[in-house]
Amino acid sequence: MKHTAQHALTLAGESVLLLAGRALYWPAQQMLVVADIHFGKAVSFRALGVPVPRGTTTQNLQALDALLAQVACRQIVFLGDFLHARAAHAPATVAAMLAWRRRHPQLLLTLVRGNHDLHAGDPSSLLAVTLVDEPYRLGPFAFCHHPDTASEAYVLAGHVHPVYHLRSGHDGLRLPCFLQGPSRLILPAFGAFTGGYAVRPALDEAVYVVADGAIFPLP
Template sequence: MTHSIRIKNQEFILHPHGGMFWAEKSMLLISDVHLGKVAHFRKFGAAVPQKAIHKNFILLDEIVNDFQPFQICFLGDLFHSSLNKEWQLFENWVQKTPAEILLVAGNHDIIAPEKFEALAIPIFQELIIEDFLLTHHPEERKNLFNFCGHIHPAIRLQGSGRQRLKLPCFFKKQHQLILPAFGEFTGTYTLEPTKKDEVYAIVENEVIKI
């Protein structure tokens, strides 16, 4: 189940897969997919299931089918490292996806720009769309609301007794929203919210405001 929020009179729909749909622009925002990471770890002997390679593409297909966006903007760390066999899977996915695809470069995006150009994917260091600043690393810019990734935010909840639960989340500050990592094999970083922050945790197949 999704969760809708409004920022600067615009509607944004938070999806349990970790992406966010900007309704007025028909733009799907996704951060930190880290394609190629599974193949990278398997190459060096890590016991990661082969099927994990395909899981990211399954999730991408599902969220695109849910929103049918005109544009998909990846907020950095789309591909984890240098080229490996997952790049061909990504090429195939791009070719069958009708939306225009944009990439805001992240620190892991080291693949030659020519490879993205061949797929008609423009690369930006940042994007400013009306009153919104789209980056990979969290940024602060006067009069702009920042959408970003990089942190892989999570929230830790404590129940009765010693029960503890760590959940990926959308982490909203006064002038910024940090998207969770979309990738299945990425890890998370626990953030401590203040009273002014808003946290939207992903619990199974639902986004819940904490």
């Protein structure tokens, strides 16, 4: 099977691309959709005295830049958990995000508030992010944080941080994945330093695993 950095799907009559960069691209709207970026998660743990790696905000921003270099994009929709906790408002974290925003002033940014956003508070107004609640409707899609949000539209959501456990004998890998069902698509967590929940797809669900810069459907 040939592995590529993107996989084309038709959802609710619209052509979209699943990207190995853990995002969805909607060409008709020149839109990137990103779930669970969790800015400031590492600094939040360090504030509690837990020794965790630095540089996760920079990693997240570099990952966004890599996506923007791949596709023609005029807007990004974040499916919740943009900030991890109130500690994400630390000056260094905010400064890095503002520097990135100054490099992309033309981008329209929309945040569908998630459960962590409710505790962390809204991002700095200087980031010029439009804040909405779920479900946020656009065309045939309902942009949500929680996958079980009720909507007549096709739901694009995050929250779960889905991973798939591939097994071979005594060996195993936990890989981020997209989980596609008849009425919703759950995106993998985009942020660095995020955990994952192992999903078991139902008979009417498909799994698209991300590994080594490629995305591929499971048979």
